[in-house]
Amino acid sequence: MQLVETPLKDCFILEPRIFNDDRGFFFESYNKNTFDKLLGKNIDFVQDNQSHSVYGVLRGLHFQKGVHAQAKLVRVLEGSVLDVAVDLREDSPSFGKWYSVELTDKNFKQFFIPRGFAHGFVVLSPTAIFSYKCDNFYNKASEGGLLFNDPSLNIDWNIKTEEAILSDKDQINPLFNQLDFKNLWN
Numbered sequence: 001m002q003l004v005e006t007p008l009k010d011c012f013i014l015e016p017r018i019f020n021d022d023r024g025f026f027f028e029s030y031n032k033n034t035f036d037k038l039l040g041k042n043i044d045f046v047q048d049n050q051s052h053s054v055y056g057v058l059r060g061l062h063f064q065k066g067v068h069a070q071a072k073l074v075r076v077l078e079g080s081v082l083d084v085a086v087d088l089r090e091d092s093p094s095f096g097k098w099y100s101v102e103l104t105d106k107n108f109k110q111f112f113i114p115r116g117f118a119h120g121f122v123v124l125s126p127t128a129i130f131s132y133k134c135d136n137f138y139n140k141a142s143e144g145g146l147l148f149n150d151p152s153l154n155i156d157w158n159i160k161t162e163e164a165i166l167s168d169k170d171q172i173n174p175l176f177n178q179l180d181f182k183n184l185w186n
């Protein structure tokens, strides 16, 4: 497993070692010892999630606030997605910045997003199965969100805005001023 830094502080891309042979391939998708050693900290994941989506589905940008904030280790089991993280930590040098990485079932890349980030992805293949680990439990009451097309972020999702398939929740975020990320996740 290799760790690759990103422009967002504490956000990392992980590239597992793939063992290919004439049967196919094998790799360790998660190993606590390896992961914690690479990160240099102890991360206890407590919940695994999985979603299936068709092309153009855009889930995000979501986060849970305060004590319910979640760190996530995300990957794609089938298809390809553009995965996006936004740094909402006011004391971070990358505060208000976003970063995207294409995760596919061919590049085996994983993306670690710490607590304090908004997260989302858009499906670029006909269908995609998205699987991820969280280090805190789901807490609906603490959920918050940013509009995927927030003009102050200007995220390039690699699809046309009109192609995006969104849940009702993701279409409007009247709770949040689009231009002010301060205190958003506290």
Ligand SMILES: Cc1cn([C@H]2C[C@H](O)[C@@H](COP(=O)(O)OP(=O)(O)O[C@H]3O[C@H](C)C(=O)[C@H](O)[C@H]3O)O2)c(=O)[nH]c1=O
Binding pocket: 049, 051, 059, 060, 062, 063, 119, 120, 121, 138, 167
């Ligand atoms: C997240 C979650 C949802 N649910 C229930 C609540 C709804 O009835 C249903 C669908 O939830 P939602 O529309 O919030 O699912 P996504 O749009 O995929 O949300 C996720 O999308 C982005 C990519 C994220 O990073 C978050 O993990 C999460 O917000 O599953 C649960 O029961 N447990 C959960 O942990």
